[in-house]
Amino acid sequence: MTDQTPDSISRIVQGFDAKPEMLVQILQSIVQTHGWIAEDTIRQLAGELNLSRADVHGVVEYYHDFRTEKPGKHIVKICQAEACQAMGSRELTTHANAAVDADTTIEAVYCLGNCACAPAVMVNGKTIGRVDAARFDALVSDMREAD
Ligand code: FES
Incomplete structure (x- = not known):
C-alpha cells in the first residue's frame, strides 16, 4: 500500500486514457495500488474525468470493496x-x-x-x-x- 498523491492518481487515470466510462476500473486500480479511496481522490477523479463528485461518490458507495477509510495493516x-x-x-x-x-x-x-x-x-x-x-x-x- 502506498500513499495516494495527485501524481499517482493521475498516472492511474491516464492509464485508462481518462475515460469516464472506465471509472469502475480506475477505482479498482486505485484500491489495488493504495488500498482505499480518499475524499481528495474522489474530488480529483471528478475533475480529471469530467464527472460530478456525486457521480464518483455514487459508484464508490455502490461497491463494497471501494473502501473510503484508510485500512489497518x-x-x-x-x-x-x-x-x-x-x-x-x-x-x-x-x-x-x-x-x-x-x-x-x-x-x-x-x-x-x-x-x-x-x-x-x-x-x-x-x-x-x-x-x-x-x-x-x-x-x-x-x-x-x-x-
Ligand atoms: S456463508 Fe459461505 S462462507 Fe460464510
Whole structure:
C-alpha cells in the first residue's frame, strides 16, 4: 500500500486514457495500488474525468470493496452470510472487534465460498474455516508475531 498523491492518481487515470466510462476500473486500480479511496481522490477523479463528485461518490458507495477509510495493516474479513451466521459469525465479529487494535481492520463479507466450514474468515487474503473466539485470538497472535 502506498500513499495516494495527485501524481499517482493521475498516472492511474491516464492509464485508462481518462475515460469516464472506465471509472469502475480506475477505482479498482486505485484500491489495488493504495488500498482505499480518499475524499481528495474522489474530488480529483471528478475533475480529471469530467464527472460530478456525486457521480464518483455514487459508484464508490455502490461497491463494497471501494473502501473510503484508510485500512489497518491487516485486513480480517468475517463472513456474515447465512451459513456462517448460523454458526456464530455475529458473536465472532463482536469478539473480533474487541480483540484487535488499530493495525487491523475488521470487515463484513457475504460468503467466502467456505460455507461447509462456517464460520469462515479471511485473514490478509487467506480463507480460514471453523473460527471460534479462541481460534481467532490465535490468528491475531500469529499476525502480530509475523509483523
Ligand atoms: S456463508 Fe460464510 S462462507 Fe459461505
